[in-house]
Amino acid sequence: MSNNNQEAFEVGAFKRVIKGKTVLVQCDNRLETQAEWLLKTIEDISEETNDALRDGWTLEIGFSVLALVERDEMFVVCEPDYDDDPFENVVEDVSRSLWVVVMQNEVGEVTGSSEYFKIPRFDETIVLRKGVLEEERIVMQRDEAEVDETGVEGAEVVDSGWYIGGEDDDEEGSENEEDYEACYVYELLESRPMLLSVLALPTGYVAVFDGEDIEAIYDEEDENVWNPADDDEQDGKK
Numbered sequence: 048m049s050n051n052n053q054e055a056f057e058v059g060a061f062k063r064v065i066k067g068k069t070v071l072v073q074c075d076n077r078l079e080t081q082a083e084w085l086l087k088t089i090e091d092i093s094e095e096t097n098d099a100l101r102d103g104w105t106l107e108i109g110f111s112v113l114a115l116v117e118r119d120e121m122f123v124v125c126e127p128d129y130d131d132d133p134f135e136n137v138v139e140d141v142s143r144s145l146w147v148v149v150m151q152n153e154v155g156e157v158t159g160s161s162e163y164f165k166i167p168r169f170d171e172t173i174v175l176r177k178g179v180l181e182e183e184r185i186v187m188q189r190d191e192a193e194v195d196e197t198g199v200e201g202a203e204v205v206d207s208g209w210y211i212g213g214e215d216d217d218e219e220g221s222e223n224e225e226d227y228e229a230c231y232v233y234e235l236l237e238s239r240p241m242l243l244s245v246l247a248l249p250t251g252y253v254a255v256f257d258g259e260d261i262e263a264i265y266d267e268e269d270e271n272v273w274n275p276a277d278d279d280e281q282d283g284k285k
Contacts, residue, residue, distance in 0.1 A: 058140060065090045068100050069121040074142040081145040085124065109151065110169050110232060111144035129233050133169060143236060150244035158264055158272040164247040167207035169233035175211035177228050180238045184214040187245060187254045207232060208250060
């Protein structure tokens, strides 16, 4: 999987008239297909719900909550401001939201798990062993989400069920709560953006990363569904 995040790009502007109102999507011009899909999705939802487009109209797409903001007699599709305060501010460029959709769809297609996706929102939390995001090799595991009593200061907390640890961590983990911390899903955009590619995987899945590359993904039956040839090779050596 290629690392498409945060590379230099030219912003494209994609428009569609929906119920007499012009809707504008601005994003990396390499995401034209996804921008047109987003506009069609907005149109379909508006038609199905008979919901008039308006300033502040929101839509959940992947891990993001997008919003329409009225500008110069048109509606601009905006995403949370992941560089500053995504709980209060928005930006008029939805590239990050669409890139994450692309990455997660690719993982779903390769692993055959799309039908069972459980996509955590940007404001859900991930538990991790302190310092693990600075390590090259990491292991991510998704369990049933629990009520997060520690939380992230300043906002309501919803646990995604994901835990991030290191390759050599003790399977039993540490009993010292100070060895762990929580972060919001969106914070991975700054620290390890490629990790978002696997976050839609169902409960029971495990993903192994070597740097920014997915090395393996194991399903709930412990089968390598990212590169099954690796398991076949190991079986042949037994």
